[in-house]
Amino acid sequence: MVDNLFPLEVTDLTIKRRGKTLLGPVNHTFEGTGLTMVIGPNGAGKTTLLKALHGIERISSGDVTWSAADAIVRARQAYVFQTPTMLRRSVRDNLAYPLKLVGTPRAEIEAQCKAWAAHIGLTDALDRPAPRLSGGERQKLALARALIRRPEVLFLDEPCANLDGQATSEIEALLLNALQQGTRIIMTSHNVGQIKRLASDIVFLLYGQAHEVGDAERLDQPETPELAAFLKGDIIR
Numbered sequence: 001m002v003d004n005l006f007p008l009e010v011t012d013l014t015i016k017r018r019g020k021t022l023l024g025p026v027n028h029t030f031e032g033t034g035l036t037m038v039i040g041p042n043g044a045g046k047t048t049l050l051k052a053l054h055g056i057e058r059i060s061s062g063d064v065t066w067s068a069a070d071a072i073v074r075a076r077q078a079y080v081f082q083t084p085t086m087l088r089r090s091v092r093d094n095l096a097y098p099l100k101l102v103g104t105p106r107a108e109i110e111a112q113c114k115a116w117a118a119h120i121g122l123t124d125a126l127d128r129p130a131p132r133l134s135g136g137e138r139q140k141l142a143l144a145r146a147l148i149r150r151p152e153v154l155f156l157d158e159p160c161a162n163l164d165g166q167a168t169s170e171i172e173a174l175l176l177n178a179l180q181q182g183t184r185i186i187m188t189s190h191n192v193g194q195i196k197r198l199a200s201d202i203v204f205l206l207y208g209q210a211h212e213v214g215d216a217e218r219l220d221q222p223e224t225p226e227l228a229a230f231l232k233g234d235i236i237r
């Protein structure tokens, strides 16, 4: 691609609601490759940060600055919510929807739907209503629907919450595949095993602040006692 989206510069990013600071000020530079895990305890501000980066959270002060123009950035990123919303229609219709939005020819849409359904093990479910899928199948469908337009950046909020080991490993395989294809991933997770398996770097949030950031090696040698406690599953006070 000609226009690089990265680096993504976050400068004094602050988000307040009703006088309470939910996030910030956060300063961080996101480089253009790999998988960044935004981690931290419940309520630390992970979802708020992800949404602010994606441009769907109102910023109180500071900046989120991509290296390309807004319209380009918007077209080349996707976001999967913690509880993905599905069209109350078939798996095929859900996969087809993002392609229809950009005017993809019908034959191409059908080919892509079949290919992605096979990729996520849902070939036999193509005509089944999406709301009837299991939790794991729904997450895989949500991920496929986000990846079908081959975004350069993918935001994922806890994609494996409430999933068992098998479903989690299928989602992780999809993510590793996307990474290999060059998709930049920024995601949240509470699963320490998953964080260690997937992260190339981390942003550890605590009380809305970036408490410890850096490459994934620090997961084995945390600098701060709070990150060490989080990774051990201890309660952080």
Ligand SMILES: Nc1ncnc2c1ncn2[C@@H]1O[C@H](COP(=O)(O)OP(=O)(O)OP(=O)(O)O)[C@@H](O)[C@H]1O
Pocket (backbone or CB within 6 Å): 017, 022, 040, 041, 042, 043, 044, 045, 046, 047, 048, 049
């Ligand atoms: N629109 C809002 N108005 C007021 N407070 C909010 C709003 N959105 C989020 N919050 C609060 O901001 C804080 C950060 O929320 P956020 O969802 O970003 O945390 P999180 O780290 O993703 O948590 P979790 O791990 O539980 O998903 C929480 O205390 C939450 O209650």
